[in-house]
Amino acid sequence: MNAPSYDTDLLVVGAGPAGVAAAVMAASLDMRSTVVEAERVGEKLHRIDALENVPGAWSAGPQLADALSQDLARLQQVGRCTVVKARCTAVAGHKDHAELELNDGRKLTGRAVIIATGVTELLPADVSWISAPNEFSPAPLWRSTPGSLAGRTYVLGGDRPLGTWLRAHFEIHKQLYVLCPPSDDYKTAEIVHDERVHLVPVSHIAIETPSYGSAWTVRVKDRRGAEKAYSIDTLVNNLGTKPAAIPGTHQDQDGYCPPHLQHPRVLTAGDIRSGRFQRIITSQGSGAEAALSLYYDRALPRS
Ligand SMILES: Cc1cc2nc3c(=O)[nH]c(=O)nc-3n(C[C@H](O)[C@H](O)[C@H](O)COP(=O)(O)OP(=O)(O)OC[C@H]3O[C@@H](n4cnc5c(N)ncnc54)[C@H](O)[C@@H]3O)c2cc1C
Structure with a gap:
């Protein structure tokens, strides 16, 4: 039987705290990742003037957003990560790979995908x-x-x-x-x-x-x-937010995408999981944990 083939080990959608933590963890485990971001790295953080409850010396969102950009630049330099500027329009988990569709018509494949698209404004x-x-x-x-x-x-x-x-x-x-x-x-x-x-x-x-x-x-x-x-x-x-869910993910009654509802090759991390865990530190932790769980998951074959 042929080994499954795909473009990269890990696809990540969203380059906020959760998505970047996933890419950093993946690189530390010798996995290649492709990060798809619709706007810019740390888009939301760029607009948060005053940060609280974030370990380290981060008191302003733009500082942390710059640090996330530097993390991804470092991973790109050593060939562990590719950053693609596009909006992901659909995700699918298959028996031996995961697939993303982008708004420019491209399709990307990976061993698995982490959806870390956060929340977006209620209109x-x-x-x-x-x-x-x-x-x-x-x-x-x-x-x-x-x-x-x-x-x-x-x-x-x-x-x-x-x-x-x-x-x-x-x-x-x-x-x-x-x-x-x-x-x-x-x-x-x-x-x-x-x-x-x-x-x-x-x-x-x-x-x-x-x-x-x-x-x-x-x-x-x-x-x-x-x-x-x-x-x-x-x-x-100032109406609040709704999950930035992507077609192909499974949503609960509030529109969130908890990990346990997803296909085994589609993981979710950060704010998109639930209205209850919306903090930078929990986003980073869940992004890193999702990548680590993929590393240990023997049920998902590698190429
Ligand atoms: C005003 C405000 C103040 C806050 N203050 C604090 C604070 O002081 N301390 C704290 O801990 N938390 C704070 N938060 C919450 C914190 O910002 C979030 O918990 C954190 O940013 C979530 O990280 P994330 O990676 O899950 O999502 P996000 O940071 O939202 O990142 C998601 C990324 O995905 C991208 N994206 C979305 N859809 C797509 C798509 N279809 N295709 C490609 N890319 C896509 C977005 O452009 C974005 O860059 C605050 C939030 C707000 C709004």
């Missing part, structure tokens, strides 16, 4: 308490610089990045009007006493397309059913 169309035109796509708060928040600024949702953003920009004295549905109430404890936050409890909001030259209008229904319309200068998205 207004994903939540039932907002009605908005299809073209309405507000910028995420956590990617916004204070200078980009012009005039009267509304924040859609009370998810936790708001607290991080306020801590990172303690020098900013701008008032933020936070449109908060009942489902976000429990997340607002850390910001409710911040004098820059004006919480607006809502049950539903409707966003209306601006007519020529005017601003967006938001029609707010409060928790007692009373309605009010506001004209908005700036509106930013």
